[in-house]
Amino acid sequence: MKARVHISYKTGVLDPQGKAIGLTLENLGFAGVDHVQQGKLIELELAESDADKARKLVEAMCEKLLANTVIENYAIELDSE
C-alpha cells in the first residue's frame, strides 16, 4: 500500500518561504492570491495491506518523526492500488 503524508505549518506559524512565493507570484502579475503555504510531501510504500492498520502505522510515524507537531499539521492519504 502507498501512503502520502502532507505536512504543513500550523496557523500562526510564520512561513517566510510561503510569503516569498506569494510576493513573487504577485510580481509576476498573478493577482488575487491571498495566502501561500509551502509544505512537504512524503511518500511511503508499505508492506501493510490493511488500510486501518496502515493509517495507524503512518500516524505513529508522523507523531514520532515525520512531523513536528509543535509547528506542523499532517494529513495522510492512502492508496491501495
Add this chain to the structure above:
Amino acid sequence: MKASVIVFPGSNCDRDIQVALRNSIGGPVHMVWHGDSEMAKTDLIVLPGGFSYGDYLRCGAMSARSPIMREVVARAESGVAVLGICNGFQVLLEAGLLPGALLSNAGLKFVCRDVHIRVENSQTPFTNGYERGQVLRIPVAHHDGQYFAAPGTLAELHQRDQIAFRYCGKSAGADNPQFSPPFNPNGSIDDIAGIFNDRKTVLGLMPHPERAADPLHGGTDGCGLLDSLVAALS
C-alpha cells in the same frame, strides 16, 4: 567536573566547544559518538553546533532520534546539565527536552555575525557568572534560528523565568531594554535567543559562546557561560 560532547555526523562545532570547555575546566572533555548507546558518568552534556544529518527533514530531527539521545534524555531527566548550542538547541527541541521549535530565519538568509544578547536570568548553573541585564556580544551563524512557541507555552516561559537570553541592542541594560529589529537577527518571537527547561538544568541557545571564548576570537563574553558551569558543577 566531567563534561561530554556528543558528536553527530555533520557536527562542526564539536572541537570548538571541546577546546573552550577544556580551557574553562582545566581538564579533558570527552567526545561521545551519536551511535553509542552508553556514556560514562558526566556532569555536563553538550550538543554542539553544526548540520547534523545534513538538516534532513527538519534541523535536528534525525539527531534527536539517534541512539545516544535516549541516554541524553534519561540523564537530563535525572538532573544532569545539558547545553545545546545552535544545532544542539534544535536537537533539544526536537527531543522534547525544551519547549517550542526553531523555524527558518524570517529573512530567509543565513546570518553569520556578532549579536548582542541580554542575560534574562542569572540564577542558573549556566549563567551564575553573569549579572541579570548584562549585555554580551557573541556570534550567531544559522539559517534556522527563528524561535517559535505557541502563546500558552510562551506565557509559561515568561512566568517560570525560563528565558535565558534575548537579542538586544549594544547599549541595552536591565532598565533600558532595546529589543526587536534591527537587533533580532532571525525574527524569533519575543527576541528569544535561548531558553531553559523548567528546572534550569537544560539550556539551548542559538549564539555560539565557544566562538567568543578566547581573545583571538575578538571577544570573550562566552567564557562566562562555561565558567558558570564549572563553578556550579565542580
